[in-house]
Amino acid sequence: MNDKLIRGLGINDEVRIFALNTTETINEAVKRHGAYPTAAAALGRAMTATVVLGAMLKGEEKVTVTIEGGGPIGAIVTDANAKGEVRGYLKNPQVHFELNEHGKLDVRRAVGTNGFLRVAKDIGLKDNFVGNVEIVSGELGEDFSYYFYSSEQVPSIVALGVLVNPDNTIKAAGGLIIQVLPNATDETVDYLTEAAGKMTPISKLIDEGLTPEEIVDAAIGADNWRKLDEMPVEFKCACSKERFLNAMASLEKDDIKEMIEEDGGAEATCNFCRNTIWIEKEELEALL
Numbered sequence: 001m002n003d004k005l006i007r008g009l010g011i012n013d014e015v016r017i018f019a020l021n022t023t024e025t026i027n028e029a030v031k032r033h034g035a036y037p038t039a040a041a042a043l044g045r046a047m048t049a050t051v052v053l054g055a056m057l058k059g060e061e062k063v064t065v066t067i068e069g070g071g072p073i074g075a076i077v078t079d080a081n082a083k084g085e086v087r088g089y090l091k092n093p094q095v096h097f098e099l100n101e102h103g104k105l106d107v108r109r110a111v112g113t114n115g116f117l118r119v120a121k122d123i124g125l126k127d128n129f130v131g132n133v134e135i136v137s138g139e140l141g142e143d144f145s146y147y148f149y150s151s152e153q154v155p156s157i158v159a160l161g162v163l164v165n166p167d168n169t170i171k172a173a174g175g176l177i178i179q180v181l182p183n184a185t186d187e188t189v190d191y192l193t194e195a196a197g198k199m200t201p202i203s204k205l206i207d208e209g210l211t212p213e214e215i216v217d218a219a220i221g222a223d224n225w226r227k228l229d230e231m232p233v234e235f236k237c238a239c240s241k242e243r244f245l246n247a248m249a250s251l252e253k254d255d256i257k258e259m260i261e262e263d264g265g266a267e268a269t270c271n272f273c274r275n276t277i278w279i280e281k282e283e284l285e286a287l288l
Contacts, residue, residue: 003233005055005084006212010225011191014184017225018052018177019212020233022086025051026162027170028235029088032274036096037164039073041105044162045140046076047088048175051233053119054080064120067143069135071112077271085236087272105164108138117143119151148179155180155189157196161203172207176215195220237273244268244277249287260284 005020026044029035035043046067053063064079074091100106113135121129131151137143141160148156156179163171176199180189196219205215216225248256248266259266266279 004212004230005051005233006216006227006230007055008216008225008227010178010216010220011184011188014181014188015192016179016181017216017220018055019175019215020048020051021174021206021212022048022051022233023170023173023206025086025233025235026173030164030168030170032235033089033093035090035093035168037168038097038105038107038110039090039093039095040164040168040170041162042073042107042110042140043076043078043088043090043093044170044173045107045160045175047078047080047086048160048162048173049140049144049158049177050078050080050088051084051086052175052177053121054082054086055084055231057082057121057123059124061121061123063122066116066118066120067111067135067140068115069112069138070114071110071138073110076111079272084231084233086233087235087237089271105162107140111135111138111140113138117147119147144177157192159196159199159202161201161206163203163207172203174202174206174212174215176202176219178219192220235273237270237275239270239273239275239277241277241279241283244279245283245287248279248284251287253288256284256287 003021003025008017010017030040050065062081067076073095076090078088080086095110097106097109115135117133119131133147133150135143136146141158145156145158148154156177158177160175162173165171199219260281265281267276269276
C-alpha cells in the first residue's frame with residue numbers, strides 16, 4: 001500500500017497542510033462497488049476528504065460524512081478514523097455521463113446541487129458533533145471548503161482529484177487541504193489565494209508521480225512549509241457478523257421469524273464493502 005497522508009505547517013506556521021495520495025484506497029472501493037467513472041470520481045473525492053477529516057481526530061474518534069445533492073448517484077456515505085482507515089459507498093454506483101465543458105468527469109451532474117453535506121464526528125461524548133451545510137457546487141472540493149468555513153470557521157483551500165482509467169480502475173486519486181490558522185496575516189491569505197489560482201489539478205500531479213510532499217512543494221513552494229508527520233491510508237471496513245446481528249435485533253419479531261421459516265437464515269450484505277455474511281437459523285432464533 002503506497003497511499004499516505006502527510007501533515008505540515010506552512011507560510012510562517014500560519015497555515016496547516018494535509019496532502020494525500022489515495023489511489024489504491026479509492027481503487028479498492030470502486031472495485032467493490034462496481035462504480036462507473038463519474039460515480040467513481042464522486043466517491044473518490046468524498047473518501048479523500050473524509051480521510052483528512054479523520055486525520056484531524058485522535059484516538060478512537062471517527063467521522064461520518066453524508067452527501068445528498070439530489071443527483072442520480074443518490075447519497076454518498078463515507079467514514080474514517082484517526083488512523084487513516086476509510087470506507088465509503090454510494091446509493092447508485094452505475095452512473096456515468098459524458099465529460100463536461102472542461103473535459104472533466106461531470107461530478108456536479110452526478111452529485112447534484114440541491115441538497116446537503118453533513119459531517120458527524122464521534123468524539124466519545126454522548127452526542128456526536130454534527131455540522132450541516134448546503135451543497136454549493138456539487139464538485140465536492142468547493143463543498144468541503146464551504147463546510148470548513150461555515151461549520152468550523154476555518155477558511156480552507158480544498159483540492160480533490162480522481163482520474164479514472166477506461167477499464168474503470170483508478171489511475172490517480174488524492175487531495176490537498178490547506179487551512180488558514182487564527183494567527184494568519186492578510187499577506188499570508190493573499191499569498192495562499194494566489195497560489196490556489198495557479199494550482200495544477202491534484203490528480204494530474206499524482207498521475208505524474210508526485211508524492212504528497214512534492215504536491216505541497218508545487219502548491220506553495222518547497223521553502224514555505226515543513227512536514228510534521230505522516231500516516232498510511234487504506235480502505236478498511238469494520239463490518240462483522242456481530243454488527244449485523246446487532247442491527248437485526250432491532251427488526252420486528254415477525255420479520256425475523258419469516259427469515260427463519262422461509263430461508264432458514266439470512267444473508268446480510270455490507271453497504272460499505274459489499275461483503276456478505278450468512279446468519280444461521282440458530283443465531284436468528286437467539287434474537288427472538
